[in-house]
Amino acid sequence: MPPRRVAITGIGIISCLGLNLEENWNALREGRSGIAPLQGVDFHKLTLRFQNGAQVRNFDATKHFEPGKEDYIDRFAQFSVVAARDALRDSGLSLTPELRERSAIVCGSAVGGQSAIEVGFEDLYVTDRGRVHPLTIPKTMSNAGASHISMDLKLSGPTYTVSTACSSANHAMGQAFRLVRDGDADLAVTGGSEAMFTIGMLKAWEAMRVISPDTCRPFSKDRRGMILGEGGAMMILEPLDAARARGARIYGEICGFGMSSDANHLTQPIVEGPARAMRDALRMAGLAPEQIGYINAHGTGTPGNDPVETRAIRAVFGTHADKLAISSTKSMHGHALGAAGAIEAVATILALRDGILPPTANFTVADPECDLDYIPNKARTQQVEAALSNSFAFGGLNAVLAFRSYHG
Amino acid sequence: MADEVAAKVIATLASVKRIPADKITLDTNLQELGIDSLDVFSLLFELENAFKISIPDDDVRSIRTVNDIVEGVKKLMAAAPPESSAGSTSPAA
Numbered sequence: 244m245p246p247r248r249v250a251i252t253g254i255g256i257i258s259c260l261g262l263n264l265e266e267n268w269n270a271l272r273e274g275r276s277g278i279a280p281l282q283g284v285d286f287h288k289l290t291l292r293f294q295n296g297a298q299v300r301n302f303d304a305t306k307h308f309e310p311g312k313e314d315y316i317d318r319f320a321q322f323s324v325v326a327a328r329d330a331l332r333d334s335g336l337s338l339t340p341e342l343r344e345r346s347a348i349v350c351g352s353a354v355g356g357q358s359a360i361e362v363g364f365e366d367l368y369v370t371d372r373g374r375v376h377p378l379t380i381p382k383t384m385s386n387a388g389a390s391h392i393s394m395d396l397k398l399s400g401p402t403y404t405v406s407t408a409c410s411s412a413n414h415a416m417g418q419a420f421r422l423v424r425d426g427d428a429d430l431a432v433t434g435g436s437e438a439m440f441t442i443g444m445l446k447a448w449e450a451m452r453v454i455s456p457d458t459c460r461p462f463s464k465d466r467r468g469m470i471l472g473e474g475g476a477m478m479i480l481e482p483l484d485a486a487r488a489r490g491a492r493i494y495g496e497i498c499g500f501g502m503s504s505d506a507n508h509l510t511q512p513i514v515e516g517p518a519r520a521m522r523d524a525l526r527m528a529g530l531a532p533e534q535i536g537y538i539n540a541h542g543t544g545t546p547g548n549d550p551v552e553t554r555a556i557r558a559v560f561g562t563h564a565d566k567l568a569i570s571s572t573k574s575m576h577g578h579a580l581g582a583a584g585a586i587e588a589v590a591t592i593l594a595l596r597d598g599i600l601p602p603t604a605n606f607t608v609a610d611p612e613c614d615l616d617y618i619p620n621k622a623r624t625q626q627v628e629a630a631l632s633n634s635f636a637f638g639g640l641n642a643v644l645a646f647r648s649y650h651g
Numbered sequence: 652m653a654d655e656v657a658a659k660v661i662a663t664l665a666s667v668k669r670i671p672a673d674k675i676t677l678d679t680n681l682q683e684l685g686i687d688s689l690d691v692f693s694l695l696f697e698l699e700n701a702f703k704i705s706i707p708d709d710d711v712r713s714i715r716t717v718n719d720i721v722e723g724v725k726k727l728m729a730a731a732p733p734e735s736s737a738g739s740t741s742p743a744a
Contacts, residue, residue: 290705292705292707292708450692450696451692452692452695452708452711454708456707456708456709467708467709468708508687508688508689509689510688510689511687511688546712547688
């Protein structure tokens with residue numbers, strides 16, 4: 244069977260910018276950041292060199308799960324399930340028994356149910372209770388998100404979780420894209436989720452010295468690091484022909500996926516690895532570099548990432564790099580680790596659909612080492628044909644997705 | 652105090668890099684020792700333990716030599732004197 248074109252027909256998203264697609268897209272195109280002082284952290288008891296985060300506000304799990312059941316599901320998996328339900332509803336699909344068996348679920352998460360395990364170990368080491376909650380293991384496991392989606396939506400095809408730190412969601416969506424493209428699944432629910440605002444994780448990130456003490460200013464000369472985020476985003480993928488046949492609303496196409504490893508350093512990025520991933524995504528998509536109009540950058544806002552990513556883009560695009568519009572939406576939704584690629588995919592797809600390119604918020608001063616067009620602070624109205632979305636992980640693992648606009 | 656701080660910084664550095672302390676002087680450039688970013692994270696962590704200080708991220712970027720670290724540590728200790736500097740223990744020592 245020749246490779247099938249793959250359409251995105253449903254989206255569900257939860258982030259610090261809002262609890263649904265409309266709230267998120269409104270914030271993104273208005274350049275409105277959701278970064279705010281951390282809630283739920285007792286700064287009288289805990290010293291921390293940063294005090295801001297991109298936390299999901301007003302998410303009430305009891306509204307989404309049967310009474311008591313929400314306690315059996317870690318927050319990261321709650322985001323997965325709610326985003327997947329929203330995406331499926333958004334797609335308008337009616338599921339037959341056959342289609343349920345032909346439906347894949349591929350999720351990304353960097354650390355899984357971190358809060359569950361932290362509470363469990365606090366019981367053990369701090370409060371001396373001598374035992375941990377019996378559901379600590381199934382709440383903590385990284386595949387809990389994918390498994391709960393499967394049980395909740397009664398989808399029973401290939402289901403798994405990919406964990407590659409900050410690239411998790413892009414690796415997941417790339418795998419799901421290939422399952423549908425190659426005929427191994429006729430529907431895929433895919434994306435990523437993360438909920439890592441625990442004391443242990445905050446202190447661990449502090450020790451890595453990559454978190455900004457104020458806000459996230461990707462590509463600005465005065466950038467001081469990333470801002471941690473949380474959330475979940477899921478999308479529905481199906482063969483373009485099937486989507487057309489049922490008269491589905493099509494957001495756009497996912498058309499290429501490139502992966503590489505730096506094989507170099509655990510935390511220091513290099514140009515070659517990301518450049519190869521971008522080239523491979525273009526090649527799989529059958530796109531010339533000149534067809535790309537927008538890149539949703541990895542753009543963490545760390546001193547290390549942004550100049551290297553800039554050089555990698557120049558290496559791939561040559562003179563066309565100066566015509567590209569690039570933004571890091573992490574300036575608005577923070578760095579949601581294993582969910583980051585999924586949230587950014589949503590931003591990229593809506594940018595293609597609406598011809599509105601979301602900006603890099605919080606941009607202040609240009610950096611000679613970051614010398615491309617980063618759409619500073621204000622969204623741009625510009626119809627582009629195709630776009631890339633970059634994710635580069637600690638561990639040197641790179642994953643790039645290519646998307647194409649679809650206008651009937 | 653200056654000598655004590657310098658000796659302790661050098662001992663910590665030697666422990667993190669698993670090299671003899673007599674190979675390190677105040678003028679030693681960290682790059683010469685093959686210090687990479689992961690070593691820096693570990694070193695700062697051990698220094699914070701050893702001197703009971705908190706080293707701001709922004710201070711880290713200007714570090715080039717061992718003396719830069721010693722001066723930085725002294726500045727931070729002067730700003731917030733530790734409760735018992737003489738008795739502070741270094742897990743890396």
